[in-house]
Amino acid sequence: MSRQTFVDRERELEFLEKGYRSDKAELLIVYGRRRIGKTELLLQFARDKPHVYFLATEKPYHENLRELQKLLSEFLGDELFSRISFHDIDELLMAFVERVRDERVVLVIDEFPLLIERYRPVLSLLQRAWDLKLSKGRIMLILCGSSVSAMETEVLGYKSPLYGRRTGQWRLTEIPFFHIGEFLPGYPIEDLVKVWGVVGGIPAYLLKFEPRKDFNENVVDNVLSKGAFLYEEAEILLREELREPANYFAILEAIAGGRSRFGEIVNATGLDKSLVSKYLSVLQRLGIVRREVSVTATAKEASKRGLYSIDDNYFSFWFRYVLPNRSYLEAGLAKDVWKRSQKDFNTYMGSAFERLVGSPEVFIELTGFHFTKLGRWWHKGEEIDLLALNEREKKALFVEVKWKDLSEREARGILRDLERKGELVGLEDWKKYCGLIARKVDGKERLNAEGWQVWDLADFKVPS
Numbered sequence: 001m002s003r004q005t006f007v008d009r010e011r012e013l014e015f016l017e018k019g020y021r022s023d024k025a026e027l028l029i030v031y032g033r034r035r036i037g038k039t040e041l042l043l044q045f046a047r048d049k050p051h052v053y054f055l056a057t058e059k060p061y062h063e064n065l066r067e068l069q070k071l072l073s074e075f076l077g078d079e080l081f082s083r084i085s086f087h088d089i090d091e092l093l094m095a096f097v098e099r100v101r102d103e104r105v106v107l108v109i110d111e112f113p114l115l116i117e118r119y120r121p122v123l124s125l126l127q128r129a130w131d132l133k134l135s136k137g138r139i140m141l142i143l144c145g146s147s148v149s150a151m152e153t154e155v156l157g158y159k160s161p162l163y164g165r166r167t168g169q170w171r172l173t174e175i176p177f178f179h180i181g182e183f184l185p186g187y188p189i190e191d192l193v194k195v196w197g198v199v200g201g202i203p204a205y206l207l208k209f210e211p212r213k214d215f216n217e218n219v220v221d222n223v224l225s226k227g228a229f230l231y232e233e234a235e236i237l238l239r240e241e242l243r244e245p246a247n248y249f250a251i252l253e254a255i256a257g258g259r260s261r262f263g264e265i266v267n268a269t270g271l272d273k274s275l276v277s278k279y280l281s282v283l284q285r286l287g288i289v290r291r292e293v294s295v296t297a298t299a300k301e302a303s304k305r306g307l308y309s310i311d312d313n314y315f316s317f318w319f320r321y322v323l324p325n326r327s328y329l330e331a332g333l334a335k336d337v338w339k340r341s342q343k344d345f346n347t348y349m350g351s352a353f354e355r356l357v358g359s360p361e362v363f364i365e366l367t368g369f370h371f372t373k374l375g376r377w378w379h380k381g382e383e384i385d386l387l388a389l390n391e392r393e394k395k396a397l398f399v400e401v402k403w404k405d406l407s408e409r410e411a412r413g414i415l416r417d418l419e420r421k422g423e424l425v426g427l428e429d430w431k432k433y434c435g436l437i438a439r440k441v442d443g444k445e446r447l448n449a450e451g452w453q454v455w456d457l458a459d460f461k462v463p464s
Protein backbone atom coordinates (compact mmCIF):
# COMPACT_ATOMS: atom_id res chain seq x y z
CA MET A 1 0.00 0.00 0.00
CA SER A 2 1.37 3.43 -0.85
CA ARG A 3 2.37 5.72 2.03
CA GLN A 4 0.04 8.40 0.78
CA THR A 5 -3.05 6.22 1.22
CA PHE A 6 -5.65 7.45 3.62
CA VAL A 7 -5.69 5.15 6.64
CA ASP A 8 -8.80 4.06 8.57
CA ARG A 9 -11.06 6.80 10.06
CA GLU A 10 -14.06 4.67 9.20
CA ARG A 11 -16.07 5.63 12.28
CA GLU A 12 -15.28 9.30 11.81
CA LEU A 13 -16.29 9.25 8.15
CA GLU A 14 -19.48 7.45 9.05
CA PHE A 15 -20.26 10.14 11.64
CA LEU A 16 -19.77 12.86 9.04
CA GLU A 17 -21.68 11.00 6.32
CA LYS A 18 -24.58 10.52 8.69
CA GLY A 19 -24.69 14.26 9.27
CA TYR A 20 -24.58 14.82 5.55
CA ARG A 21 -27.41 12.37 4.90
CA SER A 22 -29.65 14.10 7.47
CA ASP A 23 -30.26 16.68 4.79
CA LYS A 24 -30.98 19.29 7.45
CA ALA A 25 -28.79 22.18 8.51
CA GLU A 26 -25.92 20.74 10.51
CA LEU A 27 -23.40 22.44 12.76
CA LEU A 28 -20.66 19.97 13.59
CA ILE A 29 -17.66 20.56 15.78
CA VAL A 30 -14.55 18.52 15.00
CA TYR A 31 -11.50 18.98 17.16
CA GLY A 32 -8.42 17.26 18.46
CA ARG A 33 -4.72 17.54 19.14
CA ARG A 34 -2.47 19.05 16.49
CA ARG A 35 -1.24 16.62 13.77
CA ILE A 36 -3.97 14.13 14.57
CA GLY A 37 -5.40 14.33 11.04
CA LYS A 38 -8.39 16.68 11.27
CA THR A 39 -7.81 18.49 8.00
CA GLU A 40 -7.09 15.29 6.09
CA LEU A 41 -10.26 13.69 7.44
CA LEU A 42 -12.44 16.66 6.50
CA LEU A 43 -10.92 16.88 3.02
CA GLN A 44 -11.47 13.15 2.47
CA PHE A 45 -15.05 13.53 3.56
CA ALA A 46 -15.78 16.63 1.50
CA ARG A 47 -13.90 15.83 -1.68
CA ASP A 48 -16.80 14.27 -3.58
CA LYS A 49 -19.36 16.78 -2.29
CA PRO A 50 -20.03 20.42 -3.07
CA HIS A 51 -17.83 22.09 -0.49
CA VAL A 52 -15.80 25.09 0.56
CA TYR A 53 -12.78 24.55 2.77
CA PHE A 54 -11.51 27.62 4.56
CA LEU A 55 -8.40 27.65 6.74
CA ALA A 56 -8.34 30.56 9.18
CA THR A 57 -4.95 32.14 9.73
CA GLU A 58 -3.15 34.41 12.17
CA LYS A 59 -3.99 37.41 9.99
CA PRO A 60 -6.41 40.07 11.24
CA TYR A 61 -10.08 39.16 11.30
CA HIS A 62 -11.03 41.28 8.31
CA GLU A 63 -8.37 39.73 6.13
CA ASN A 64 -9.68 36.30 7.11
CA LEU A 65 -13.15 37.47 6.24
CA ARG A 66 -12.04 38.64 2.79
CA GLU A 67 -10.32 35.33 2.16
CA LEU A 68 -13.47 33.44 3.10
CA GLN A 69 -15.53 35.72 0.87
CA LYS A 70 -13.17 35.00 -2.03
CA LEU A 71 -13.57 31.25 -1.58
CA LEU A 72 -17.34 31.49 -1.30
CA SER A 73 -17.62 33.58 -4.46
CA GLU A 74 -15.39 31.10 -6.32
CA PHE A 75 -17.73 28.34 -5.23
CA LEU A 76 -20.74 30.36 -6.42
CA GLY A 77 -18.92 31.20 -9.64
CA ASP A 78 -20.11 34.74 -9.02
CA GLU A 79 -17.50 37.44 -9.29
CA LEU A 80 -19.97 40.06 -8.15
CA PHE A 81 -20.31 38.32 -4.81
CA SER A 82 -16.64 38.95 -4.17
CA ARG A 83 -17.16 42.68 -4.57
CA ILE A 84 -19.97 43.13 -2.06
CA SER A 85 -18.78 44.76 1.10
CA PHE A 86 -19.55 42.61 4.13
CA HIS A 87 -18.87 43.95 7.56
CA ASP A 88 -18.99 40.75 9.44
CA ILE A 89 -19.07 36.99 9.13
CA ASP A 90 -22.80 36.78 9.90
CA GLU A 91 -23.71 38.97 6.92
CA LEU A 92 -21.33 37.06 4.67
CA LEU A 93 -22.63 33.62 5.63
CA MET A 94 -26.27 34.66 5.45
CA ALA A 95 -25.76 36.12 1.98
CA PHE A 96 -23.97 32.93 0.89
CA VAL A 97 -26.77 30.69 2.14
CA GLU A 98 -29.26 32.93 0.36
CA ARG A 99 -27.38 32.32 -2.89
CA VAL A 100 -26.96 28.56 -2.62
CA ARG A 101 -30.64 28.22 -1.72
CA ASP A 102 -31.47 24.54 -1.46
CA GLU A 103 -28.13 23.15 -2.44
CA ARG A 104 -26.46 20.87 0.14
CA VAL A 105 -23.08 22.52 0.71
CA VAL A 106 -20.37 21.56 3.16
CA LEU A 107 -18.56 24.56 4.60
CA VAL A 108 -15.48 23.77 6.66
CA ILE A 109 -13.92 26.47 8.80
CA ASP A 110 -10.60 25.03 9.91
CA GLU A 111 -8.53 26.49 12.77
CA PHE A 112 -11.65 28.26 13.98
CA PRO A 113 -10.01 29.23 17.34
CA LEU A 114 -7.70 31.55 15.41
CA LEU A 115 -10.74 33.54 14.30
CA ILE A 116 -11.99 33.71 17.88
CA GLU A 117 -8.58 34.90 19.03
CA ARG A 118 -8.51 37.64 16.43
CA TYR A 119 -12.08 38.75 17.06
CA ARG A 120 -14.10 37.34 19.93
CA PRO A 121 -17.50 38.58 18.69
CA VAL A 122 -17.19 36.04 15.87
CA LEU A 123 -18.90 33.56 18.19
CA SER A 124 -22.03 35.63 18.72
CA LEU A 125 -22.05 36.68 15.07
CA LEU A 126 -22.03 33.07 14.04
CA GLN A 127 -24.78 32.34 16.52
CA ARG A 128 -26.84 35.13 15.02
CA ALA A 129 -26.31 33.87 11.46
CA TRP A 130 -27.15 30.35 12.56
CA ASP A 131 -30.36 31.32 14.35
CA LEU A 132 -31.62 33.72 11.69
CA LYS A 133 -30.76 31.89 8.53
CA LEU A 134 -28.31 29.01 8.41
CA SER A 135 -30.30 26.66 10.65
CA LYS A 136 -33.30 27.03 8.36
CA GLY A 137 -31.45 25.96 5.22
CA ARG A 138 -29.39 22.93 4.24
CA ILE A 139 -25.84 23.98 4.94
CA MET A 140 -23.48 21.59 6.70
CA LEU A 141 -21.15 23.82 8.66
CA ILE A 142 -18.12 22.18 10.24
CA LEU A 143 -16.05 24.14 12.74
CA CYS A 144 -12.67 22.58 13.29
CA GLY A 145 -9.83 23.39 15.63
CA SER A 146 -6.71 22.01 17.23
CA SER A 147 -6.70 24.02 20.41
CA VAL A 148 -8.50 21.57 22.66
CA SER A 149 -8.98 24.16 25.40
CA ALA A 150 -10.43 26.77 23.03
CA MET A 151 -12.74 24.27 21.34
CA GLU A 152 -14.00 22.85 24.64
CA THR A 153 -14.55 26.13 26.44
CA GLU A 154 -15.24 28.71 23.75
CA VAL A 155 -17.16 26.56 21.29
CA LEU A 156 -18.66 23.60 23.16
CA GLY A 157 -18.84 25.12 26.66
CA TYR A 158 -22.17 26.13 28.13
CA LYS A 159 -21.10 29.78 28.25
CA SER A 160 -20.43 29.82 24.53
CA PRO A 161 -22.92 31.66 22.29
CA LEU A 162 -22.85 28.54 20.13
CA TYR A 163 -23.84 26.31 23.03
CA GLY A 164 -26.93 24.32 22.17
CA ARG A 165 -26.66 25.07 18.43
CA ARG A 166 -24.30 22.28 17.51
CA THR A 167 -25.86 19.17 16.04
CA GLY A 168 -22.87 16.97 16.78
CA GLN A 169 -19.24 16.94 17.85
CA TRP A 170 -16.26 14.61 17.48
CA ARG A 171 -12.96 14.71 19.29
CA LEU A 172 -10.57 13.08 16.89
CA THR A 173 -8.19 10.64 18.55
CA GLU A 174 -5.21 8.60 17.42
CA ILE A 175 -5.22 6.05 14.60
CA PRO A 176 -5.98 2.70 16.28
CA PHE A 177 -2.94 0.48 16.78
CA PHE A 178 -4.17 -2.22 14.41
CA HIS A 179 -3.94 0.27 11.54
CA ILE A 180 -0.49 1.70 12.08
CA GLY A 181 1.15 -1.05 10.07
CA GLU A 182 -0.39 0.63 7.03
CA PHE A 183 2.03 3.52 7.55
CA LEU A 184 5.04 1.21 7.74
CA PRO A 185 4.52 -1.69 5.34
CA GLY A 186 6.87 -4.59 5.96
CA TYR A 187 7.59 -3.60 9.56
CA PRO A 188 7.52 -6.60 11.93
CA ILE A 189 4.94 -6.50 14.69
CA GLU A 190 7.55 -6.04 17.42
CA ASP A 191 8.82 -2.89 15.72
CA LEU A 192 5.30 -1.60 15.20
CA VAL A 193 4.69 -1.87 18.93
CA LYS A 194 7.90 0.08 19.53
CA VAL A 195 6.95 2.72 16.97
CA TRP A 196 3.62 3.04 18.74
CA GLY A 197 5.53 3.43 22.01
CA VAL A 198 7.51 6.32 20.56
CA VAL A 199 4.94 8.31 18.56
CA GLY A 200 1.55 6.71 19.26
CA GLY A 201 -1.06 6.74 16.51
CA ILE A 202 -0.47 10.30 15.29
CA PRO A 203 -0.52 10.22 11.48
CA ALA A 204 1.85 13.16 10.96
CA TYR A 205 4.46 11.47 13.16
CA LEU A 206 3.98 8.01 11.69
CA LEU A 207 4.59 9.49 8.27
CA LYS A 208 8.00 10.74 9.41
CA PHE A 209 9.11 7.17 10.04
CA GLU A 210 10.37 5.61 6.83
CA PRO A 211 9.66 1.95 6.08
CA ARG A 212 13.07 1.53 4.41
CA LYS A 213 14.87 2.43 7.64
CA ASP A 214 14.88 0.16 10.67
CA PHE A 215 13.29 1.20 13.94
CA ASN A 216 16.48 2.45 15.62
CA GLU A 217 17.54 4.45 12.60
CA ASN A 218 14.11 6.06 12.45
CA VAL A 219 14.22 7.04 16.11
CA VAL A 220 17.70 8.51 15.83
CA ASP A 221 17.02 10.35 12.57
CA ASN A 222 13.50 11.55 13.21
CA VAL A 223 13.27 12.16 16.94
CA LEU A 224 16.71 12.45 18.51
CA SER A 225 18.58 14.42 15.86
CA LYS A 226 18.78 18.16 16.24
CA GLY A 227 16.74 19.77 13.51
CA ALA A 228 14.41 16.80 13.03
CA PHE A 229 10.69 17.57 13.09
CA LEU A 230 10.02 15.55 16.22
CA TYR A 231 13.07 16.87 18.06
CA GLU A 232 11.28 20.06 19.05
CA GLU A 233 7.66 19.31 18.31
CA ALA A 234 6.69 18.62 21.96
CA GLU A 235 8.02 21.96 23.08
CA ILE A 236 6.37 23.81 20.21
CA LEU A 237 2.98 22.24 20.93
CA LEU A 238 3.09 22.90 24.65
CA ARG A 239 4.11 26.52 24.19
CA GLU A 240 1.28 26.96 21.75
CA GLU A 241 -1.40 25.47 23.97
CA LEU A 242 -0.31 26.55 27.45
CA ARG A 243 0.36 29.87 29.07
CA GLU A 244 3.00 28.83 31.63
CA PRO A 245 4.92 26.05 29.90
CA ALA A 246 7.82 25.97 32.38
CA ASN A 247 5.72 24.53 35.20
CA TYR A 248 4.01 22.07 32.90
CA PHE A 249 7.44 20.99 31.69
CA ALA A 250 8.56 20.30 35.24
CA ILE A 251 5.46 18.22 35.93
CA LEU A 252 5.72 16.23 32.72
CA GLU A 253 9.40 15.57 33.26
CA ALA A 254 8.65 14.28 36.77
CA ILE A 255 5.94 11.93 35.50
CA ALA A 256 8.04 10.76 32.55
CA GLY A 257 10.80 9.98 35.03
CA GLY A 258 8.48 7.58 36.88
CA ARG A 259 6.85 9.76 39.56
CA SER A 260 3.26 8.64 39.43
CA ARG A 261 1.81 9.66 42.80
CA PHE A 262 0.63 13.18 43.46
CA GLY A 263 2.98 13.63 46.43
CA GLU A 264 5.96 12.44 44.38
CA ILE A 265 5.18 14.94 41.64
CA VAL A 266 4.86 17.75 44.19
CA ASN A 267 8.23 16.82 45.74
CA ALA A 268 10.01 16.45 42.43
CA THR A 269 8.83 19.79 41.07
CA GLY A 270 8.93 21.82 44.28
CA LEU A 271 5.67 23.43 43.19
CA ASP A 272 2.77 24.26 45.41
CA LYS A 273 0.21 21.44 45.85
CA SER A 274 -2.72 23.46 44.57
CA LEU A 275 -0.76 24.51 41.48
CA VAL A 276 0.25 20.94 40.70
CA SER A 277 -3.34 19.87 41.06
CA LYS A 278 -4.52 22.61 38.70
CA TYR A 279 -1.86 21.86 36.10
CA LEU A 280 -2.53 18.14 36.27
CA SER A 281 -6.19 18.67 35.54
CA VAL A 282 -5.35 20.83 32.51
CA LEU A 283 -2.95 18.17 31.25
CA GLN A 284 -5.62 15.53 31.73
CA ARG A 285 -8.15 17.56 29.79
CA LEU A 286 -5.65 17.92 26.95
CA GLY A 287 -5.20 14.15 26.84
CA ILE A 288 -1.49 14.41 27.70
CA VAL A 289 -1.73 12.96 31.20
CA ARG A 290 -4.04 10.33 32.58
CA ARG A 291 -4.98 9.44 36.10
CA GLU A 292 -5.72 5.83 36.88
CA VAL A 293 -7.36 4.33 39.89
CA SER A 294 -7.41 0.71 40.91
CA VAL A 295 -10.20 -0.97 38.99
CA THR A 296 -12.03 -2.12 42.13
CA ALA A 297 -11.57 1.15 44.05
CA THR A 298 -14.60 2.69 45.75
CA ALA A 299 -15.46 6.30 44.84
CA LYS A 300 -13.83 7.47 48.06
CA GLU A 301 -10.60 5.53 47.39
CA ALA A 302 -10.61 6.70 43.78
CA SER A 303 -10.64 10.34 44.79
CA LYS A 304 -7.54 9.81 46.93
CA ARG A 305 -5.36 7.22 45.29
CA GLY A 306 -4.74 8.01 41.67
CA LEU A 307 -1.62 7.21 39.69
CA TYR A 308 -0.53 9.64 36.98
CA SER A 309 1.13 8.69 33.72
CA ILE A 310 1.69 10.34 30.37
CA ASP A 311 -1.05 9.27 28.01
CA ASP A 312 0.42 10.65 24.81
CA ASN A 313 3.28 8.41 23.75
CA TYR A 314 5.18 11.02 21.84
CA PHE A 315 5.26 13.35 24.88
CA SER A 316 6.17 10.44 27.09
CA PHE A 317 9.13 9.53 24.90
CA TRP A 318 10.23 13.12 24.43
CA PHE A 319 10.25 13.92 28.13
CA ARG A 320 12.15 10.75 28.90
CA TYR A 321 14.76 10.75 26.14
CA VAL A 322 14.96 14.12 24.43
CA LEU A 323 14.65 16.71 27.18
CA PRO A 324 17.03 15.14 29.73
CA ASN A 325 19.64 14.48 27.03
CA ARG A 326 19.40 17.87 25.37
CA SER A 327 23.07 18.85 25.73
CA TYR A 328 24.30 15.60 24.17
CA LEU A 329 21.73 15.72 21.43
CA GLU A 330 22.58 19.34 20.65
CA ALA A 331 26.19 18.22 20.29
CA GLY A 332 25.15 15.71 17.62
CA LEU A 333 25.43 12.62 19.83
CA ALA A 334 22.00 11.16 19.02
CA LYS A 335 23.36 7.71 18.18
CA ASP A 336 25.32 7.47 21.44
CA VAL A 337 22.39 8.63 23.50
CA TRP A 338 20.17 6.03 21.89
CA LYS A 339 22.74 3.30 22.37
CA ARG A 340 23.06 3.93 26.06
CA SER A 341 19.29 4.28 26.46
CA GLN A 342 18.55 0.74 25.26
CA LYS A 343 18.13 -0.85 28.67
CA ASP A 344 15.95 1.98 29.90
CA PHE A 345 13.93 1.91 26.70
CA ASN A 346 13.10 -1.70 27.39
CA THR A 347 11.64 -0.65 30.75
CA TYR A 348 9.85 2.22 29.04
CA MET A 349 8.35 -0.23 26.56
CA GLY A 350 7.15 -2.34 29.49
CA SER A 351 4.76 0.44 30.51
CA ALA A 352 3.94 1.35 26.91
CA PHE A 353 3.03 -2.28 26.16
CA GLU A 354 0.83 -2.37 29.26
CA ARG A 355 -1.00 0.75 28.05
CA LEU A 356 -1.36 -0.71 24.58
CA VAL A 357 -2.85 -4.04 25.59
CA GLY A 358 -4.88 -2.31 28.31
CA SER A 359 -6.68 -0.14 25.81
CA PRO A 360 -10.21 -1.50 25.39
CA GLU A 361 -9.99 -2.05 21.58
CA VAL A 362 -6.71 -3.97 21.70
CA PHE A 363 -7.70 -5.96 24.78
CA ILE A 364 -10.94 -7.16 23.31
CA GLU A 365 -9.41 -7.87 19.91
CA LEU A 366 -6.67 -9.95 21.49
CA THR A 367 -8.46 -11.78 24.30
CA GLY A 368 -12.08 -11.83 23.09
CA PHE A 369 -13.05 -11.28 26.75
CA HIS A 370 -16.10 -9.06 27.14
CA PHE A 371 -15.75 -6.80 30.13
CA THR A 372 -17.69 -4.08 31.89
CA LYS A 373 -14.55 -2.76 33.63
CA LEU A 374 -10.90 -2.92 32.66
CA GLY A 375 -7.85 -1.50 34.36
CA ARG A 376 -4.94 -1.96 36.67
CA TRP A 377 -5.48 -3.28 40.17
CA TRP A 378 -3.39 -2.53 43.22
CA HIS A 379 -3.75 -2.83 46.93
CA LYS A 380 -1.23 -2.74 49.80
CA GLY A 381 1.88 -3.28 47.70
CA GLU A 382 0.34 -5.98 45.49
CA GLU A 383 -0.37 -5.22 41.87
CA ILE A 384 -2.05 -6.84 38.88
CA ASP A 385 -1.28 -5.29 35.48
CA LEU A 386 -4.76 -5.77 34.07
CA LEU A 387 -7.99 -6.89 35.58
CA ALA A 388 -11.02 -7.29 33.32
CA LEU A 389 -14.35 -7.71 35.05
CA ASN A 390 -17.58 -8.88 33.53
CA GLU A 391 -19.94 -7.84 36.29
CA ARG A 392 -23.06 -9.27 34.65
CA GLU A 393 -21.67 -12.78 34.27
CA LYS A 394 -19.40 -12.54 37.32
CA LYS A 395 -16.30 -13.46 35.39
CA ALA A 396 -12.85 -12.00 35.92
CA LEU A 397 -9.71 -12.22 33.81
CA PHE A 398 -6.45 -11.36 35.57
CA VAL A 399 -3.57 -10.55 33.24
CA GLU A 400 0.14 -9.93 33.70
CA VAL A 401 1.81 -8.01 30.89
CA LYS A 402 5.52 -8.45 30.11
CA TRP A 403 7.63 -6.84 27.41
CA LYS A 404 9.92 -9.89 27.47
CA ASP A 405 10.56 -13.21 25.77
CA LEU A 406 9.60 -15.78 28.37
CA SER A 407 10.49 -19.42 28.71
CA GLU A 408 7.67 -21.80 29.56
CA ARG A 409 9.02 -22.06 33.10
CA GLU A 410 9.09 -18.30 33.62
CA ALA A 411 5.59 -17.97 32.20
CA ARG A 412 4.27 -20.67 34.51
CA GLY A 413 5.89 -18.95 37.50
CA ILE A 414 4.23 -15.64 36.61
CA LEU A 415 0.84 -17.29 36.14
CA ARG A 416 1.00 -19.14 39.46
CA ASP A 417 1.87 -15.94 41.26
CA LEU A 418 -0.96 -14.20 39.47
CA GLU A 419 -3.34 -16.90 40.67
CA ARG A 420 -2.23 -16.14 44.23
CA LYS A 421 -2.72 -12.38 43.74
CA GLY A 422 -6.10 -13.01 42.16
CA GLU A 423 -7.29 -14.44 45.49
CA LEU A 424 -6.48 -11.11 47.17
CA VAL A 425 -8.94 -9.18 44.99
CA GLY A 426 -11.87 -10.76 46.83
CA LEU A 427 -14.20 -11.87 44.06
CA GLU A 428 -15.41 -14.90 46.03
CA ASP A 429 -18.13 -16.46 43.93
CA TRP A 430 -16.73 -15.31 40.56
CA LYS A 431 -15.31 -17.46 37.80
CA LYS A 432 -11.65 -16.46 37.51
CA TYR A 433 -9.17 -16.83 34.68
CA CYS A 434 -5.46 -16.05 34.71
CA GLY A 435 -3.74 -14.71 31.66
CA LEU A 436 -0.40 -13.53 30.40
CA ILE A 437 0.40 -11.21 27.50
CA ALA A 438 4.09 -11.04 26.61
CA ARG A 439 6.36 -10.29 23.67
CA LYS A 440 6.98 -13.99 23.20
CA VAL A 441 6.06 -17.05 25.26
CA ASP A 442 7.57 -20.48 24.75
CA GLY A 443 5.21 -23.40 25.16
CA LYS A 444 2.17 -21.18 24.72
CA GLU A 445 -0.01 -24.02 23.43
CA ARG A 446 0.85 -26.29 26.35
CA LEU A 447 0.07 -23.52 28.85
CA ASN A 448 -3.24 -22.78 27.15
CA ALA A 449 -4.10 -26.48 27.21
CA GLU A 450 -3.57 -26.41 30.99
CA GLY A 451 -6.28 -23.75 31.31
CA TRP A 452 -4.14 -20.60 31.40
CA GLN A 453 -4.79 -17.85 28.87
CA VAL A 454 -1.60 -16.87 27.11
CA TRP A 455 -1.02 -14.47 24.22
CA ASP A 456 2.08 -13.05 22.60
CA LEU A 457 2.89 -10.84 19.61
CA ALA A 458 2.22 -13.72 17.20
CA ASP A 459 -1.47 -13.35 18.15
CA PHE A 460 -1.63 -9.70 17.06
CA LYS A 461 -3.31 -9.47 13.70
CA VAL A 462 -2.07 -6.30 12.07
CA PRO A 463 -3.03 -5.52 8.48
CA SER A 464 -0.26 -3.90 6.45
Ligand SMILES: Nc1ncnc2c1ncn2[C@@H]1O[C@H](COP(=O)(O)OP(=O)(O)OP(=O)(O)O)[C@@H](O)[C@H]1O
Binding pocket: 004, 005, 006, 007, 008, 009, 032, 033, 034, 035, 036, 037, 038, 039, 040, 041, 145, 146, 203, 204, 205, 207
Ligand atom coordinates in the same frame (compact mmCIF):
# COMPACT_ATOMS: atom_id res chain seq x y z
N1 LIG B 1 -5.94 8.88 8.12
C1 LIG B 1 -4.78 9.27 7.58
N2 LIG B 1 -4.11 8.45 6.74
C2 LIG B 1 -2.94 8.84 6.20
N3 LIG B 1 -2.36 10.04 6.41
C3 LIG B 1 -2.98 10.90 7.22
C4 LIG B 1 -4.23 10.57 7.84
N4 LIG B 1 -4.63 11.61 8.59
C5 LIG B 1 -3.68 12.55 8.45
N5 LIG B 1 -2.70 12.14 7.64
C6 LIG B 1 -1.49 12.92 7.29
O1 LIG B 1 -0.92 13.38 8.51
C7 LIG B 1 -0.50 14.72 8.41
C8 LIG B 1 -1.23 15.58 9.45
O2 LIG B 1 -2.62 15.58 9.16
P1 LIG B 1 -3.52 16.88 9.21
O3 LIG B 1 -2.79 18.05 8.65
O4 LIG B 1 -4.83 16.54 8.65
O5 LIG B 1 -3.63 17.07 10.78
P2 LIG B 1 -4.35 18.22 11.59
O6 LIG B 1 -4.99 17.57 12.76
O7 LIG B 1 -5.21 19.02 10.70
O8 LIG B 1 -3.07 19.02 12.04
P3 LIG B 1 -2.88 20.52 12.58
O9 LIG B 1 -3.87 20.72 13.67
O10 LIG B 1 -1.47 20.46 13.10
O11 LIG B 1 -3.07 21.41 11.41
C9 LIG B 1 -0.77 15.13 6.97
O12 LIG B 1 0.41 14.92 6.23
C10 LIG B 1 -1.85 14.17 6.51
O13 LIG B 1 -1.81 13.95 5.13
